[in-house]
Amino acid sequence: KEKIEITKEQQALMKIILDAYNRHQIPQDVAKKLLQDQYSAEENFLLLTEMATSQVQVLVEFTKNIPGFLSLDHEDQIALLKGSAVEAMFLRSAQVFSRKMPKGHTEVLEARIRKSGISEEFMTPMFNFYKSIGELHMVQEEQALLTAITILTPDRPHVKDQHAVERLQESMLDVLRKLCALQHPQEPQYFARLLGRLTELRTLNHYHTEMLTSWRMNDHKFTPLLCEIWDVQ
Numbered sequence: 001k002e003k004i005e006i007t008k009e010q011q012a013l014m015k016i017i018l019d020a021y022n023r024h025q026i027p028q029d030v031a032k033k034l035l036q037d038q039y040s041a042e043e044n045f046l047l048l049t050e051m052a053t054s055q056v057q058v059l060v061e062f063t064k065n066i067p068g069f070l071s072l073d074h075e076d077q078i079a080l081l082k083g084s085a086v087e088a089m090f091l092r093s094a095q096v097f098s099r100k101m102p103k104g105h106t107e108v109l110e111a112r113i114r115k116s117g118i119s120e121e122f123m124t125p126m127f128n129f130y131k132s133i134g135e136l137h138m139v140q141e142e143q144a145l146l147t148a149i150t151i152l153t154p155d156r157p158h159v160k161d162q163h164a165v166e167r168l169q170e171s172m173l174d175v176l177r178k179l180c181a182l183q184h185p186q187e188p189q190y191f192a193r194l195l196g197r198l199t200e201l202r203t204l205n206h207y208h209t210e211m212l213t214s215w216r217m218n219d220h221k222f223t224p225l226l227c228e229i230w231d232v233q
């Protein structure tokens with residue numbers, strides 16, 4: 001049984017990623033808001049665009065703290081952010097949905113989201129993903145690394161130097177692999193299951209434009225930042 005040990009520099013990398021991840025949380029808690037009140041489709045859509053806009057700003061700050069990211073080609077930095085913003089939002093939403101909540105709260109939250117204005121056809125893939133993330137019971141370090149790994153996906157559209165991105169992603173993957181082995185010694189497949197979630201996350205990417213444009217209301221207004229990031233309007 002090989003001795004798995006996280007090196008000093010990997011521990012330093014872990015700390016930087018985790019601090020950045022915790023520092024860049026969404027200030028206002030959307031789950032609490034949704035549990036407090038039932039909103040109209042219009043209000044929910046506005047809440048989503050506000051949350052998603054602040055999520056993109058938070059994502060940029062988080063990404064700037066990923067060691068090596070700012071040394072990448074500047075256009076590649078933009079391509080990575082643009083290519084991962086939707087996935088990062090769904091990953092964040094899944095982590096919000098999977099948080100430990102008092103009895104019955106998750107059910108209320110799910111019901112509110114089901115009636116928020118999203119078309120019925122997207123509910124199953126979206127909640128399947130949220131529940132599959134919840135079943136992993138990820139620790140904070142794993143969540144932070146998974147977000148960084150999602151951002152550092154080399155094959156996003158328009159990325160020129162894919163190898164430079166691959167090298168950064170590989171160092172994150174190596175830390176995550178060791179962390180999983182240490183955190184879940186009984187589950188040798190855990191790391192593979194975690195990466196499998198990233199594949200499921202990409203499929204949500206395909207739905208997101210339609211999820212927004214089919215929101216049960218007329219005249220969908222987006223912020224300029226979301227028009228940039230979400231290929232809408």
Ligand SMILES: O=C(Nc1ccccc1F)[C@H](C1CCCCC1)n1c(-c2ccc(Cl)cc2)nc2cc(F)c(F)cc21
Pocket residue numbers: 026030031034044045047048051052055089090092093094096097098109112113116118208211212
């Ligand atoms: O705010 C949101 N997500 C979100 C965005 C950025 C940071 C953190 C976030 F949670 C929206 C709300 C918005 C208001 C109407 C209901 C859905 N949201 C989604 C979601 C996101 C995008 C599409 Cl196209 C469809 C649903 N899934 C959620 C699961 C949850 F547990 C949760 F608390 C909120 C969730």
